[in-house]
Amino acid sequence: MKVAFFSSKSYDQEYFTRINESYGHELRFFETRLDSQTIQIARHYDAICAFVNDKVDSKTIKKMKRRGIRLLVLRNAGFNNVDLEAAAGNGITVLRVPAYSPEAVAEHALALILTLNRKTHKAYNRVREGNFSLERLVGFNISGKTAGVIGTGAIGKAFIRLLKGFDMKIVAYDPYPSDELKRQGIQYTSLEELLSLSDIISLHCPLTPDTKNMIKAQTLEHVKQGAMLINTSRGKLIDTEAVIQALRVKKLGSLGIDVYAEEEKLFFKDLSEMIIDDDVISRLISLPNVLITAHQAFLTREALEQIAHTTLRNLSDYEKGTVNPDNEVNIRHFQKTT
Numbered sequence: 001m002k003v004a005f006f007s008s009k010s011y012d013q014e015y016f017t018r019i020n021e022s023y024g025h026e027l028r029f030f031e032t033r034l035d036s037q038t039i040q041i042a043r044h045y046d047a048i049c050a051f052v053n054d055k056v057d058s059k060t061i062k063k064m065k066r067r068g069i070r071l072l073v074l075r076n077a078g079f080n081n082v083d084l085e086a087a088a089g090n091g092i093t094v095l096r097v098p099a100y101s102p103e104a105v106a107e108h109a110l111a112l113i114l115t116l117n118r119k120t121h122k123a124y125n126r127v128r129e130g131n132f133s134l135e136r137l138v139g140f141n142i143s144g145k146t147a148g149v150i151g152t153g154a155i156g157k158a159f160i161r162l163l164k165g166f167d168m169k170i171v172a173y174d175p176y177p178s179d180e181l182k183r184q185g186i187q188y189t190s191l192e193e194l195l196s197l198s199d200i201i202s203l204h205c206p207l208t209p210d211t212k213n214m215i216k217a218q219t220l221e222h223v224k225q226g227a228m229l230i231n232t233s234r235g236k237l238i239d240t241e242a243v244i245q246a247l248r249v250k251k252l253g254s255l256g257i258d259v260y261a262e263e264e265k266l267f268f269k270d271l272s273e274m275i276i277d278d279d280v281i282s283r284l285i286s287l288p289n290v291l292i293t294a295h296q297a298f299l300t301r302e303a304l305e306q307i308a309h310t311t312l313r314n315l316s317d318y319e320k321g322t323v324n325p326d327n328e329v330n331i332r333h334f335q336k337t338t
């Protein structure tokens with residue numbers, strides 16, 4: 001199939017081009033973000049391949065249909081950026097990579113925790129400048145502390161496996177608890193109870209109308225004083241202003257995020273010579289107890305290989321008329337997760 005890749009980076013080109021040797025599709029890589037304007041460059045393609053911050057709204061979808069494109073393949077798991085109702089209404093099939101390497105994201109969440117806690121990012125900079133002082137580098141023992149895992153799907157489960165190695169107490173919240181985890185002794189609680197018990201809270205649920213701003217002023221009231229909040233899922237799960245306020249009054253002790261509510265205009269770009277036109281992220285960056293990475297939790301060799309294989313297989317399956325139902329996202333799926 002002839003496929004137009006949007007928001008593509010050097011690593012997408014490298015992995016997809018190499019792995020496509022065994023699939024034989026015709027791939028064209030565009031760096032531009034997909035939206036209702038940029039879709040114009042996709043002339044004479046069979047499919048569009050999009051990523052997390054591409055804007056696949058009803059306008060984009062209608063234009064896809066007008067160009068004769070009937071397939072959208074997402075090279076990621078989340079699909080909150082796709083108007084599924086418009087896709088169904090315009091006969092566009094949406095396929096995704098539901099799970100590629102949950103360990104990659106779980107390990108990044110852990111990296112944020114360890115870095116924030118033991119301040120290795122600050123120590124690294126200090127030592128490079130000949131500053132060997134330990135002042136203000138005090139952390140806490142993770143062993144024996146309580147972790148609250150919100151969302152216990154593929155990534156939440158992988159994260160829990162890692163936490164066990166740290167000898168942590170683990171509580172979880174998920175409207176669909178896992179029997180497997182219950183059998184392992186993981187205790188499910190209400191969201192409020194989890195927030196009140198946890199020294200470290202980590203978000204691993206999808207962004208849906210139900211979960212949008214699940215961490216807001218009201219919920220932050222339940223948080224244990226000084227807790228660490230980690231978000232590697234989607235930025236809009238947290239009300240950033242409310243979280244900044246909670247950091248200010250020391251209700252939250254620290255924040256580690258790989259995702260940001262308004263990341264579309266910032267992440268995946270080198271803006272180092274520009275003035276960042278976003279006061280909220282500028283305030284976050286200025287706080288000493290906040291660590292931000294730019295949506296890189298998925299970025300391991302293993303994950304990139306798996307993403308390329310599943311995406312290319314999705315294209316081949318569609319061509320043969322044998323779509324894998326587990327990889328298809330449709331409006332029914334969306335209704336189930338809300």
Ligand code: NAD
Pocket residue numbers: 077078098099102105150151152153154155156173174175176204205206207210211232233234258259295296297298299337
């Ligand atoms: P998954 O579908 O396997 O698991 C999601 C879990 O969240 C499910 O168990 C579901 O029941 C639960 N859930 C649904 N609504 C909830 C709610 N209101 N409260 C608590 N839990 C709820 O998904 P996954 O593969 O584990 O991925 C989780 C999320 O991680 C994705 O939706 C995506 O947003 C994010 N993600 C981020 C990156 C990154 O690079 N930062 C990469 C991949 C995925």
